[in-house]
Amino acid sequence: MTGRTPQQGFDPQRRRFLSAAAAAAGVTLAPGVTLYGVTAAGSAAARAPEDPVTSSVRWGLLVDVNKCRDGCNACVTACVEENGLRGNGRPETDAQWIRKVELRDPSTGAKRSLPLMCQHCASPPCVDVCPTGASFRRADGIVLVDKHICIGCRYCMLACPYKARSFIHEVVEDQKPYAPRGKGTVESCTFCVHRVDEGRTPACVEACAEAGGDAMTFGDLNDPNSRISKQVAAYVTDQIRPDLGLDPGVRYRNL
Amino acid sequence: MGRRLVLALLLLLAPAAAAAQDSDAGRVPLPTIVKGKGEACVADTAYMRRYHMTELDHQRDETMHRGVRTRKFSLKECVDCHATLAPTGGYVSVNAPGQFCRSCHDYAAVTIDCFQCHAARPGEKETKRAGAFPRTAGKFRQESEVQ
Numbered sequence: 001m002t003g004r005t006p007q008q009g010f011d012p013q014r015r016r017f018l019s020a021a022a023a024a025a026g027v028t029l030a031p032g033v034t035l036y037g038v039t040a041a042g043s044a045a046a047r048a049p050e051d052p053v054t055s056s057v058r059w060g061l062l063v064d065v066n067k068c069r070d071g072c073n074a075c076v077t078a079c080v081e082e083n084g085l086r087g088n089g090r091p092e093t094d095a096q097w098i099r100k101v102e103l104r105d106p107s108t109g110a111k112r113s114l115p116l117m118c119q120h121c122a123s124p125p126c127v128d129v130c131p132t133g134a135s136f137r138r139a140d141g142i143v144l145v146d147k148h149i150c151i152g153c154r155y156c157m158l159a160c161p162y163k164a165r166s167f168i169h170e171v172v173e174d175q176k177p178y179a180p181r182g183k184g185t186v187e188s189c190t191f192c193v194h195r196v197d198e199g200r201t202p203a204c205v206e207a208c209a210e211a212g213g214d215a216m217t218f219g220d221l222n223d224p225n226s227r228i229s230k231q232v233a234a235y236v237t238d239q240i241r242p243d244l245g246l247d248p249g250v251r252y253r254n255l
Numbered sequence: 256m257g258r259r260l261v262l263a264l265l266l267l268l269a270p271a272a273a274a275a276q277d278s279d280a281g282r283v284p285l286p287t288i289v290k291g292k293g294e295a296c297v298a299d300t301a302y303m304r305r306y307h308m309t310e311l312d313h314q315r316d317e318t319m320h321r322g323v324r325t326r327k328f329s330l331k332e333c334v335d336c337h338a339t340l341a342p343t344g345g346y347v348s349v350n351a352p353g354q355f356c357r358s359c360h361d362y363a364a365v366t367i368d369c370f371q372c373h374a375a376r377p378g379e380k381e382t383k384r385a386g387a388f389p390r391t392a393g394k395f396r397q398e399s400e401v402q
C-alpha cells in the first residue's frame with residue numbers, strides 16, 4: 001500500500017522561474033503572434049496506464065478573457081454533463097465545480113466575464129488545512145479530494161480563497177463511472193483527471209472550442225513546447241490573487 | 256475396544272448431523288452467483304473471494320494518488336463485467352438485491368459502502384443522460400469586483 005498523500009511540496013525555485021517568465025513576457029510580446037496553433041492540445045507525452053504521474057508535468061489552464069463571451073455558459077454546461085453534477089434544484093447547496101463570474105470596474109464600467117474553478121494551486125491551502133490527508137496535490141499539479149478519506153469537515157472550503165469547493169449534502173445516484181461522488185464529502189474541479197490521464201483535455205476546454213470561443217488552453221506548463229507554455233511566455237498573463245502566493249495553475253489573459 | 260465403541264457411536268450420530276446441516280442450509284440460503292461476462296475473472300475464484308477488497312483498496316490508492324490506471328483490479332472493470340442486463344433494458348445495479356456484489360455480501364452480512372459514491376452500473380457511453388441540466392444556465396452569479 002502506498003502512502004496516502006504523496007504531495008508536492010512548495011517549490012520556491014519554480015516560483016522564481018515563473019515570476020521571471022511573467023516579467024519577461026512584456027518584452028517578447030511582438031514576435032509572439034505566430035505562436036497560436038503551434039501544437040495541438042499541448043498534452044505531455046502519453047503515459048502508460050501502469051506509470052504513475054510525475055512532477056515533470058505541471059498541468060495548467062490559460063483563459064483568454066477577451067475571448068470569453070458574456071452570456072456563454074458552454075464550459076459550465078459541459079462540466080455538469082461530463083461529471084454528472086446533477087443538482088437538486090437548490091443552487092445554494094448544489095455542487096458547482098466551475099462558474100461564470102462577471103466582473104465590473106465601477107470607476108469605468110468595464111465588464112469582464114470569465115470562468116472560475118479550482119485554480120490547482122502549487123501551494124494549496126485546502127491541502128494545508130485538511131486534517132485527514134484527503135485533500136492532496138498530485139505530482140502533476142492536479143489538486144483532488146480522496147473521498148475515501150474525506151470526513152466532510154469542510155475545513156478546505158473555508159481555506160480556499162476561490163470558493164472552488166462544494167460539499168455534497170444529499171445522496172447522489174447514477175454517478176458517472178469515472179467520477180465517483182457521494183454524500184458527506186467535499187469535491188471540486190478535477191481538471192477532468194480521467195480525461196487528462198487518457199491524453200484528452202478537460203470537458204470545459206473542449207466545449208469552449210466547440211462553441212467557437214476558443215478562450216481556454218490546457219496543457220503542460222513544464223513543457224516549453226506546449227501551446228500553453230508558449231502563450232504564457234509570449235503574453236502577459238495573470239493569476240487571480242497572486243498576492244496570496246499560492247501559484248495557481250490557472251492563469252488569465254487580458255483580465 | 257474403546258475405539259470400536261466411538262466408531263459405532265459416530266455411525267449412529269452421522270445421519271442426525273447431516274439432517275442438522277440440511278436444515279441450516281435451508282435457513283440461510285446460499286448466495287446466487289451471477290455469472291460475469293468474460294471467460295474467467297482476473298484472478299481465480301478462491302483468491303478473489305478472500306482478497307478482492309485488499310486488491311481494490313490497493314488499486315484505489317494507486318489510481319487516486321499516483322494516477323495509475325491499470326484495469327486488472329479496477330472497481331469499474333468489476334462492475335462492467337458483473338452487471339447484468341435488465342429485461343426492461345439498461346443494466347441492473349450490482350448492488351441490487353440478488354445481484355453479484357450484493358448477494359454474497361448479504362450472505363456474509365457485510366455492508367457495501369463502495370456504491371455510495373461509485374457507479375454500480377456500467378457507463379452509458381451511447382445514451383445521453385436525460386434530465387441533466389445546466390444549473391446556472393442563463394443566469395450568472397453576479398459579482399461586482401474591481402480587477
Ligand code: SF4
Nearest residue numbers: 118119121124126160
Ligand atoms: S483553488 Fe481552492 S480548492 Fe483549488 S487548489 Fe487552490 S485552495 Fe485548493
Ligand code: SF4
Nearest residue numbers: 130150151153154156
Ligand atoms: S472536508 Fe474532506 S477534504 Fe476538506 S478538509 Fe475536511 S477531510 Fe479534508
